[in-house]
Amino acid sequence: MVLNRRRVYLASRSPRRRELLKQVGIEFELLLLREGPTRQPDVDETPRAGEAPEAFAERIARAKAEAGMRYLMQRRLPRMYPVYPLVAADTVVAHDGLIIGKPQSGAHAAEILRRLSGCTHQVYTGVAVAFEDRLESTLSASEVTFRPLSEEEIAAYVATGEPMDKAGAYGIQGLGAVFVTELRGSYSGVVGLPLYETSVLLKRLGYGIF
Numbered sequence: 001m002v003l004n005r006r007r008v009y010l011a012s013r014s015p016r017r018r019e020l021l022k023q024v025g026i027e028f029e030l031l032l033l034r035e036g037p038t039r040q041p042d043v044d045e046t047p048r049a050g051e052a053p054e055a056f057a058e059r060i061a062r063a064k065a066e067a068g069m070r071y072l073m074q075r076r077l078p079r080m081y082p083v084y085p086l087v088a089a090d091t092v093v094a095h096d097g098l099i100i101g102k103p104q105s106g107a108h109a110a111e112i113l114r115r116l117s118g119c120t121h122q123v124y125t126g127v128a129v130a131f132e133d134r135l136e137s138t139l140s141a142s143e144v145t146f147r148p149l150s151e152e153e154i155a156a157y158v159a160t161g162e163p164m165d166k167a168g169a170y171g172i173q174g175l176g177a178v179f180v181t182e183l184r185g186s187y188s189g190v191v192g193l194p195l196y197e198t199s200v201l202l203k204r205l206g207y208g209i210f
Helices: 015-023 053-075 106-116 151-159 175-179 187-191 195-204
Strands: 007-010 027-030 086-095 098-100 120-131 134-146 180-184
Touching: 007 015, 015 027, 015 187, 053 086, 053 098, 053 120, 053 134, 086 195, 098 106, 106 151, 120 187, 120 195, 134 187, 134 195, 151 175, 175 180, 187 195
Parallel strands: 007 027, 007 086
Antiparallel strands: 086 098, 086 120, 120 134, 134 180
């Protein structure tokens, strides 16, 4: 069988990760892990006591990859496992060493944006690639600086709805870009899937993009 070395399985619901894979010409099949209050999640994303944000991001990425591979094995669909690698990722926004998750409400989003206003925060994206009996992972670490935000700007941005499904309550690939005065690190990592690190892991498993 001739393998398509530009095809992977993506264990993520994020449309931003899909767009990043499309950007570099990687085809993908979605594997949607269970999450939310109505069903037992496939991955427990509760931080451990004293766990650093960067360690949390990589641990959860690995756990998502492992859960995705279990799902493939349980389905036992022909030509799905172990033909293509599985990619999983987790993005964490942190400030003062503390994890800032996704907002639970508009008021919570505004609170997060006030916290990030005029400050530098960290964005960690762990990425893991599983293939056959191997699991490789790595971490992308970036720093993002916001200009000071007025209450009017925060309210107007929250009203757009863009902050609501994003760690840190902003999207650097969207309207949130106007708040950013400096980015040190990986733009794609801040969006949600560091393309350099992902390509390195895929190449390590024999699936180089070039």
